[in-house]
Amino acid sequence: MNKTLTxxxxxxxxxxxxxxxxxxxxxxxxxxxxxPIAGYTYFWGVVGGGMAVMIPTALxxxxxxxxxxxxxxxxxxxxxxAGEALKISFAVALLIGLLVFTTLPHSAVVSGYxxxxxVQWLAPILFLKST
Numbered sequence: 001m002n003k004t005l006t007x008x009x010x011x012x013x014x015x016x017x018x019x020x021x022x023x024x025x026x027x028x029x030x031x032x033x034x035x036p037i038a039g040y041t042y043f044w045g046v047v048g049g050g051m052a053v054m055i056p057t058a059l060x061x062x063x064x065x066x067x068x069x070x071x072x073x074x075x076x077x078x079x080x081x082a083g084e085a086l087k088i089s090f091a092v093a094l095l096i097g098l099l100v101f102t103t104l105p106h107s108a109v110v111s112g113y114x115x116x117x118x119v120q121w122l123a124p125i126l127f128l129k130s131t
């Protein structure tokens with residue numbers, strides 16, 4: 001992977017995180033409008049669930065794209081595996097923390113989590129140009 005590919009990977013990761021943030025914000029606003037009596041608890045539940053995906057995704061991108069250049073091929077592969085392990089571990093810890101240790105509505109937290117994952121899965125379709 002050369003420096004250009006590393007930069008492109010970082011740009012795609014930043015684009016993904018912005019798309020996730022936008023989708024989470026829209027869903028949080030919808031939840032707040034639908035559940036006005038609950039105040040902002042549904043809003044923050046969706047935001048928390050989305051952040052449980054977005055933060056680990058950012059950590060993965062930082063770890064995976066830390067190295068560049070053809071000489072660093074082994075480091076690149078190990079960074080991807082380490083980044084993915086960090087991402088999964090951190091996502092599980094954040095999600096469990098939100099569901100167990102907060103009073104946020106579980107439906108809102110899970111909805112935010114699933115929405116952020118859905119955007120992540122659609123990212124290759126949305127961001128990559130067809131050839």
